[in-house]
Amino acid sequence: MSATGEIAPSRDASRAQLEYLLRLGDTSLVLAQRLGEWIGHAPAIEEDLGLANTALDLLGQARLLLAYAGEVEGRGRGEDDLAFLREEAEYRNATLAEMPNGDFGDTIVRQLLIDAYQVPLYERLAGSRDPRLAEIAAKALKESRYHLRYSAGWVVRLGDGTEESHTRVQASLERLWPYTLELFDADEIDRGVLASGVGPDLAAVQGEWSARIDAVLAEATLARPAAPRYRWYGKQGRHSEHLGHLLAEMQHLPRIHPGARW
């Protein structure tokens, strides 16, 4: 927005823009970090490759988004400063992304729930009034569509596979479902970016997400869980217990070697 220079953004608008970029970038980064834990330990070599592929795409998105967030912030922080030197409460990822990998079913359900959200999200962001974000989203959209094919394909195989796999993946769905509410629960930041034409209408994103998920669950012979009651707000910096451990592991090297270049 500020790049166009036509309308000087208000302080609120650029704060919302920064927060919003961090939400997008952190969600991709934290999920990539989780997927990275799998590599070398997946159920088959092809799945090592598939999960690594998704991790790489998400990491690429995170780098673009965080680098941009650093510029918007204007304090000279780059992608690595933001990734490695922010604390838990400064992270703005959706809580769902930080959920532990669990078994392959948990991982693939988490992936489906996020992929089915990122596709309609990036479809809209590709038309964002923020041209830089629109560009990043257009690239991310192609990747997310592919991720969704991969995760949906696996959820169908597991749901409509053996009795054991059906039971396991239904349980994964029940476990992770409560974390999906946050994705669509518009707060002040979401309303701010919607008003400025930067971000999407989350109600519309939710509608598409819901339809896609229902279609996959039907094919997978899985039941949609009941609506959860508790709401998580990782996107506001209030996380589960899991993020602190993830960041401790991810950040320890840059923190014990302050100022080092790698």
Add this chain to the structure above:
Amino acid sequence: MYTQGLNELAARPLAAGQENPELLRRFEARIDAEEKIEPKDWMPEAYRQTLIRQISQHAHSEIVGMLPEGNWITRAPSLLRKSILIAKVQDEGGHGAYLYSAAETLGISRAELVDQLLSGAAKYSSIFNYPTLTWADVGAIGWLVDGAAIMNQIPLCRCSYGPYSRAMIRVCKEESFHQRQGYDLMLKLARGSAAQRAIAQDALNRWWWPSLMMFGPPDTASPHTALSVRWKIKRFTNDELRQKFVDFTVPQARFLGLEIPDPALRWDAERGQHVHGEIDWSEFQDVVRGNGPCNQDRLQARRDAHESGRWVREAALAHAAKHARAAAA
């Protein structure tokens, strides 16, 4: 990434003298004419078994080799380094898949090969039984281990067996990329803080000798090299390749300002080669026999992945079977 069993012929197969002499003569004439042997061609049983063993050891090494470097994916100190490392480990998985397919052209299934790995019957490169203790180890593996792998594998691009030769052409391209990335990582550390330089030197100290061992036992202790060379599975002996590696690597270490941990290392002007100190072959034999620092951990990690992924693979098969039935009905 690499196999060290290049010089070992399988124990079981017929000796060359027991094969049909006319078929053997024609086969060897094709080898002499630098023709590629393809999966449906006649080949001596010893050739087939040697290749199955060599290609599968190579595939296993790629798969096990994902573990020591994978150990640092979650802790890579920058997002760029994390991307590079994930892509590298992913490449290794790709090489493994590709090489298992090449081995399958010789009449053995991937499932059988994986069972051989998990039961401990098959070998993989012993280098992966050493631990990755610091971030610098990721650099040292790229620089030294992939560097040694390239020395071994470039000649394999001309291997007489077509599918292996073609696989190696692709693998070598990626390995040389990994080698440069590893060296670049080391360079950053070597030009970095005192603490960074210290982990770089420490990594070189720990990986140098195991890297020299990657070329396998000395020629004097490799009785099978001759036949492998004659059949153009192998093009150079272990010692020739090891020498090449030392001559190539010593100046690189000097450029980094790091010291090769070999007090006996010297330049022999007359031979135009470096002369290195004695390799501790008892350590090599120990690690090959399963007594290295990480043999148990590495195999256990592979077994755990296989076991905990069983229900997933079964589900995929069950799903495919249901749909095949539905399509047929």
